[in-house]
Amino acid sequence: KAGVTQTPRYLIKTRGQQVTLSCSPISGHRSVSWYQQTPGQGLQFLFEYFSETQRNKGNFPGRFSGRQFSNSRSEMNVSTLELGDSALYLCASSWNPGQGANSPLHFGNGTRLTVT
Amino acid sequence: DAKTTQPTSMDCAEGRAANLPCNHSTISGNEYVYWYRQIHSQGPQYIIHGLKNNETNEMASLIITEDRKSSTLILPHATLRDTAVYYCIACRNSGYSTLTFGKGTMLLVSP
Numbered sequence: 001k002a003g004v005t006q007t008p009r010y011l012i013k014t015r016g017q018q019v020t021l022s023c024s025p026i027s028g029h030r031s032v033s034w035y036q037q038t039p040g041q042g043l044q045f046l047f048e049y050f051s052e053t054q055r056n057k058g059n060f061p062g063r064f065s066g067r068q069f070s071n072s073r074s075e076m077n078v079s080t081l082e083l084g085d086s087a088l089y090l091c092a093s094s095w096n097p098g099q100g101a102n103s104p105l106h107f108g109n110g111t112r113l114t115v116t
Numbered sequence: 117d118a119k120t121t122q123p124t125s126m127d128c129a130e131g132r133a134a135n136l137p138c139n140h141s142t143i144s145g146n147e148y149v150y151w152y153r154q155i156h157s158q159g160p161q162y163i164i165h166g167l168k169n170n171e172t173n174e175m176a177s178l179i180i181t182e183d184r185k186s187s188t189l190i191l192p193h194a195t196l197r198d199t200a201v202y203y204c205i206a207c208r209n210s211g212y213s214t215l216t217f218g219k220g221t222m223l224l225v226s227p
Contacts, residue, residue: 004159042218043160092159092160107161109157109159
């Protein structure tokens, strides 16, 4: 079974631009989560999507948004990029049969975004 | 999710067992203990999880104390490829709730 795939692997953008990152979950997984990882803040939760609906959201400004498609693939978008948005963006998927059940997260290897 | 506390770093000789401790004294009855690790430049990798009983899989063993206030992840025969940051997380369902990753333990396996 293929793992979680994130594209692109590396991205360099200029301050003020916008960027879209893509994530293909493991086949059969319906939940997709996004995390930001920086040396100073560590791994921070951005948002989670399930059946095309955002179910949970972390404490990030509205410039960060996402969506999930009917095939469970997900994209996240960052508008008006700032230097502080430079980070590793990680996508994770899980089977997630329902509340109370257990389904570990499976992470991709991330997109390394550099804002100059 | 309950707060977890882990040592900042640990060393282990190759071939020896690596025992990584985690304190989760405020864990609630329906929260599981999950372990993930992150090798440099890769995404976190799920290792193992448990509720009350000790668990073992092909990667590691998880020992949870009877009062559930702490646990230990055991890598029975550490290799150089086990060098990574190990995260201990207490949550109801890691695939459902928002995960809070702490700083983790940097395990360095040396020849």
